[in-house]
Amino acid sequence: MSSLFASVMLPFILAPWVPALYRKAGRRVGFLVAVVPVSLFVYYLGFLGELGSEPVGFRLPWIPLLGVDLSFALDGFGLLFALLITGIGSLVVIYSTYYLGPREDLGKFYLYILIFMGAMLGVVTADNIVLLYIFWEITSVASFLLIGFWHTREESRWGALKAMMITVLGGFGILTAAVLLYVVGGSFELSALMENREAVLASPLYVPIVLLLLLGAFTKSAQAPFHIWLPGAMAAPTPVSAYLHSATMVKAGIFLVGRMAPLLGGTPLWYYTVSAVGAVTVFLGAFLAIRQTDLKALLAYSTVSQLGLIMPMFAAGTEVAALAGAAHILNHATFKGALFMLVGIIDHETHTRDLRRLGGLYKAMPVTAVLTGIAALSMAGVWPLNGFVSKELIFEAMLHPPFGPDVWTQAFAVLAVLGSAMTTIYCLILAHRINFGKPRYGDAEHPHDPPAGMLLGPVLLVGLVVLLGVYPYIAEGPIFNAAASGHMREEVHGHVHNVPVPGMPLAMSLIALGLGLWGYRHLESVRRAFDQVRPRVHANAVYDGILAGLDRLSRWMVRVHMTGLLRDYIAYILLVVFLGIGLAAAASGAAFDLRLDLAPMTFVEAVVIALIIAGAIAVAAFRHRLAAIVALSIVGLMVSFLYVQLRAPDLALTQLMVESISTVLILLAVRYLPPLPKEQDTARRKAADIALAAGAGALVAFLALMTNANRLFPSISQYFVENSKPLGGGSNIVNVILVDFRGVDTMGEITVLGIAALSVYALVTLRQRTRGRAERPVDDPPVAFDDPRSAARDAREGEMP
Amino acid sequence: MSPNGLALPVVLPMLTGIALILLPRRAEWQRRISAVSTAVGFLIAVALIRQVRAEGIQVLYVGDFPAPFGIVFVGDLLSTLLVALNMLVAAAVLWYAFLTMDPERERFFFYPLFQFLLMGINGAFLTGDIFNLFVWFEVLLIASYILLTLGGEPYQLQEGFKYVMINMLASTLFLVSVSVLYGTLGTLNMADMAVKIAEVKDSPVVAIASVLLLIVFGIKAAIFPLYFWLPRSYVAPPGAVTAFFGGVMTKVGVYAMVRVYTLLFGVDDGFTYTLLVWIAGLSMVVGILGTLAQMDFKRILTWHIISQIGYMVMGLAIFTPLALAGAIYYVAHIMVVKTALFLASGVTEKLTGTTNLKKMSGLLTTHPALGALFFVGGLSLAGVPPLSGFFGKFTLIQAGLAEGRYGIVATAVGVSLFTLFSMIKIFRTSFWGEVRHKAAADRAVDLRTYGALLGPLALLVAVSVGMGLGAQFTVGYVLESAHQLLQPSLYIQAVLGSGLGS
Amino acid sequence: MELAAIIAIGVLFGSGIYLLLKPRLLRVVFGSALISHAVNLLLLTSGRLKRGGAPLVGDVPAPVTDPLPQALILTAIVIGLGTTALILVLAYRIYQEKGTDDLRQLRGLEDES
Amino acid sequence: MNPLILRTSVRIHLYLLTLFSFYLLIRGHNEPGGGFIAGLLTASAMVLQALAFDARYASSLVPVREQTLIGLGLLLAVGTGVASMLFGRPFLDHVFHHTFLPFLGEVELASAVVFDIGVYLVVVGVAKWTILTVATGRAGQSGPGS
DSSP: OHHHHHHHHHHHHHGGGHHHHHHHHGGGHHHHHHHHHHHHHHHHHTTTTTOSSSOEEEEEEEEGGGTEEEEEEEOHHHHHHHHHHHHHHHHHHHHHHHHSOTTSOHHHHHHHHHHHHHHHHHHHHBOBHHHHHHHHHHHHHHHHHHHTTSTTSHHHHHHHHHHHHHHHHHHHHHHHHHHHHHHHHSOSBHHHHHHTHHHHHHSTTHHHHHHHHHHHHHHHTTOTTSTTHHHHHTTSOHHHHHIIIIISGGGHHHHHHHHHHHHHOSSHHHHHHHHHHHHHHHHHHHHHHHTOOBHHHHHHHHHHHHHHHHTTHHHHOOHHHHHHHHHHHHHHHHHHHHHHHHHHHHHHHHSOOBGGGEEOHHHHOHHHHHHHHHHHHHHHTOTTSHHHHHHHHHHHHHHSOTTOOOHHHHHHHHHHHHHHHHHHHHHHIIIIITTSSSOEETTOSSOOOOOHHHHHHHHHHHHHHHHHHHOTHHHIIIIIIHHHHHHHTSOOOOOOOSSOOOSHHHHHHHHHHHHHHHHHHTHHHHHHHHHHOOOSSOHHHHHHHHHHHHHHHHHHHHHHHOOOOHHHHHHHHHHHHHHHHHHHHHHHOOOOOOOOOOOOOOHHHHHHHHHHHHHHHHHHHOOSHHHHHHHHHHHHHHHHHHHHHTTOHHHHHHHHHHHHHHHHHHHHHHTTSOOOOOOOOOHHHHHHHHHHHHHHHHHHHHHHHHHHHOOOSOOTHHHHHHHIIIIIOOSBHHHHIIIIITHHHHHHHHHHHHHHHHHHHHHHHOOSGGGOOSSOOTTSOOOOTTOHHHHHHHHHHHOOO | OOGGGGGHHHHHHHHHHHHHHHSOOOHHHHHHHHHHHHHHHHHHHHHHHHHHHHHOOEEEEGGGOOTTTSOEEEEOHHHHHHHHHHHHHHHHHHHHHHHHSOHHHHHTTHHHHHHHHHHHHHHHHHBOBHHHHHHHHHHHHHHHHHHHHTTOOHHHHHHHHHHHHHHHHHHHHHHHHHHHHHHHHOOOBHHHHHHHHHHTTTOHHHHHHHHHHHHHHHHHHTOTTSOTTHHHHTTSSOHHHHHHIIIIIHHHHHHHHHHIIIIIIOSOSHHHHHHHHHHHHHHHHHHHHHHHTOOBHHHHHHHHHHHHHHHHHHHHHHOSHHHHHHHHHHHHHHHHHHHHHHHHHHHHHHHHSOOBGGGOOOHHHHOHHHHHHHHHHHHHHHTOTTSHHHHHHHHHHHHHHHTTOHHHHHHHHHHHHHHHHHHHHHIIIIISSSOOSOOGGGSSSOHHHHHHHHHHHHHHHHHHHHHHHTHHHHHHHHHHHHHHHHOHHHHHIIIIITTTTO | OHHHHHHHHHHHHHHHHHHHTSSBHHHHHHHHHHHHHHHHHHHHHHSOTTSSBOSBOOSSOOOBOOHHHHHHHHHHHHHHHHHHHHHHHHHHHHHHHHSOOBGGGOOOOTTOO | OOHHHHHHHHHHHHHHHHHHHHHHHHHTTTSSOOHHHHHHHHHHHHHHHHHHSOHHHHHHTSOSOHHHHHHHHHHHHHHHHHHHHHTTSOTTOOOOOEEEETTTEEEEOOHHHHHHHHHHHHHHHHHHHHHHHHHHSSOOSSOSOO
């Protein structure tokens, strides 16, 4: 099935050409781009009825070393998503051509959209978890770019960042879980891992694997408390909200749970975690939706809530739950996709999304209003629309939990009913409040229905809403059961009903509807009541708090230790040396062997060494710089004298010469430096300095002693003594070593000298300040953008010799 | 090619540097000669890699003196790879420097100094002798001192002085360790040392020497807690220099750490592992914390260097083939991507006249190509798949979890999230937003120059993307070299085995 | 002999470090000079001191002092000369540009957020 | 002291020291001496000149640009290595050959001596350049640009 691979790659291959195409084709680019999703949609339609639990696959080695291959598998479950991705993708691409204004950068927009489409197709067809993760992250990146499409707006930039951070956090969870699975199960291939399911379940790593993986799913699907990014993502253009943030990307988390369930599911941990989070999310999402006045924000929270309803369906592992989940994925995509597009139209026409400023739209734009009403009622679960069909299934599944009903599952059901009741309330707001009553058109005088092209998407989707509500059997086999089968990895033959069947689920639906109706009639008091119950801890506040806290921590850290003082830096290094050597000595544990091997000392040598010691202390102590220089050169001279005593004539000569030359250099340089003032060190600081210095001296002396006492092996220098004449042709062994045995050292060393001379010359001669600056350091006072000075500087920079 | 090829990465830049000093300082000549030489150097390095892959570790007995007496150059998969990357990055940076370096700096020996820097770095990668390593360090350091301060701007001088003094202290400590090692082991050849250390593993001398060397190389590599010199000194010099330093310099320290720990000391005792893993974790955390409050393009990138060094140390600490491979991969990836990002910061500075993020915005609107290149580079740095950074991180995570090192893996993953955060911060504030800086057309940087400036950046980003998509090859290579490193007997055999006979 | 040399090394190193901790550029430079003396002597003592004549091969074979550390020190001395020259120049250029030789005033903090 | 006497004696010093440094350079392979020491000696001779006269005069005594000295020195040093490579020998493999020169006695014509001469040139160039630059606070003979 290499065509499968091609279908995933196609958007990626074509995406880079879109900006160029846009420059050529202008605004018509959308119709050209639409060819991609439409043809892919047709391609995937071809699989309808063919696929169930048995996937068709394709595999190409990519990085076999790491166990990451381009292996794809499409089954009924993936097919459902693929159809959504390409189908809604087609509608959205066409819709955006009308929605986005003539001044928008459509080239970039469609580039991002195509990348997203390819990545999303990759997610739902990948058989290798790492491959899945790769596509997963690309969807996050594409979503980031699309949320930030109107990047001149602060809320877009902020929302994009938040969405990215939270979804990528979850992505890392998936990656880590994938690697842990590899550790336990020996593969990244899902199909191979399935064979090792027992080992995975038995592993002590099972719990972290599940939690990390679910972290990925929950963040992507905006489950509480990670739901906070989704409302922020509404800063994206509405087609993006319709496509990514209601129909496809946010369902990737659900997909992941459904995909991994056969491997990791079937345990209480899996089921109860997902169900609990889902139930809380249903409730919280609906609760927050009612409080919104922005239509898009309302839809965003409603999406959160609906996702919480679907998610647990794929954790239960029962047939009815699988069927319910599959059906609601499709149904939700239809009505929510339509609603987003319709809200986009309303926004487009009235220039507002504030529902307090909207009303009576039915009079001005009847088609839009009717479509909105139908879609919203479907979301509320009103018969005979498709929302009703899947909601019945969901309630039924909730009543038949895999581990039998208990207090927890009952609580989940109650939360779901309460959530649905609140869903009814906000659906009625959408269906009734803005369409009827006193005309309020926002900023527009006479809004009207948009052109047919813009309505195409909503009409088709609402058509599906009705069709699947009235006659859901059309999708029962090829889509719902196929998807459920793919998820369960065994054939599922469930049934959907288009007529209400008396029973507990129907009762739950009716309670939800009734409560909702009552609530809608008392909307104002409900709102007031809700406003009273402010949650103590806002997930948003946590997010902001973490960022602000890290920012403070960062400043504090830099301020505290990056003092900019050389003294502190030297002290750090010394402390690290003390600590490191102390630890190493302690850790090695072996006793020190202090058998010294000493040569006799003559009187002259003693005097020389005494002078060196005295001189060194004098250099440190003298405040007068000439005195210090004299002391320094005495030290140098005595050191070279010591070299003579220690049978190192070459060293003595060199040291002597170097000493005289560097003394001259110091004397010359001192002319340019100010005299040394009295230092006002506090006694404590001085004591600290002396302690550090004494410690350092003692440490080096200790190392020397240790070396002396531990001559573990004879030196290689006997070789030089013996071979200096025969191999090097000289009898001055040191010189032969320098030019022959270790000639490379000398080569490097004279290079150092040469560089030093170039440096001295360049440093002294090249003075930037006198002739302005080519590149300013950042700490200069800010230069205004239109500062003539900077213009002059740029002019200079521009000319290349 | 005879083993003499190993001398070429040192000799060629040296000859080039000499030529550039001797020849009249005409900018075109200086540019052409250094460009040709660096390109040839890269090709030579590639040829060396091929040779090492085909024939195993290559050893050049300089002056024909047998090991351990003379100095040896050793080319294994790691060192030749790093030489090649060094030359590649250098080529890109030079290309950028041709377009941006101010004529004054060009005339004051920028190009020859750069060649000497390359010579020092290549020497450090290739030498098999600990004192010779010191010499190469000095060559590259003194070249770096002047490249950091060349131009004599006050900020450069002030931060350069601290950089020089700290490195001087580090060099001193290096010499102290050399004298401890020579005094006790009686040799300077690293292979010979490895043989002797293996005999006296328990001696406290060995433990102390290893920690001393760790500190010395740690200062160069800017690991925690020895990194404090880096964030300020690296932002001072011109863009090209910062880019090269940010990409390459600290990696020499990392290389030296990897070399001494694989060849001489090993990480098999609990103490060294604990030490390294804490260093790794804290480097990551502190480096990333440093970026969070910064609002300056270059400063964010320089703080990142520290946290990325942490990943490399992490690989070294875990010390399995996969972990070491991850570390090497990371080194290669960072050399390429970090340089690219610094170049991007340089281009934005050319365009807007600032590196302060608060003072620029909307670059994506005015310069979409730059925005795209930065975005891809930034994502790669943060380890977003399938770019090169991802596979480094992935390999390290895989190695860490396989060994059950959960703490460090969690740290690595968390830090990479905030790496992404800081890259996005740059993108959000300076590439997105209203166009607030002047459009390129109004400024002296005309469109042609701008297009040319993107050349080296695009080259490096392309390499990063290629490294990621071609991960089978790149990961294969680093795994192979990790295996080589974990069998020090191969190295010892190559150096001493045939050497003793001659 | 070695003990005395080692004491000298310790004092040289300690004094040098003490000077490195001081805020005046010139004293820091002095410190670096003292430290390099210390390290050179340390290298010398890492071989054995005075175990024979100067390392010159005569006609009669005689024990000589370990020549290798001497060669290493020679290299180190020369490198030290180069570095010292650079540091000196750097110091006085800083004074020229910033008008101060006090490292406490050369901190570069004010520009950071 | 009478400046004339000083100057004359310093000049004589210069010739003597330079000669002596050549001697040290040549014999360095066998006796204490060699390129470094010889180079440094020549440099200190020039320092003396600079102290007695002025830096410019001192520098004019060696009428070669410092950067040329350094470049040539490095070239000689690395050149011996490259030469051995050209002959198919390992890098920096030195050859030597004994010969008899008047006044100096037996001297070997070793490529190592060429190497050492390179060292000598570099040291002279570096010392001269550095001291001049620092002494005058400006460039030596080689001004910026070509």
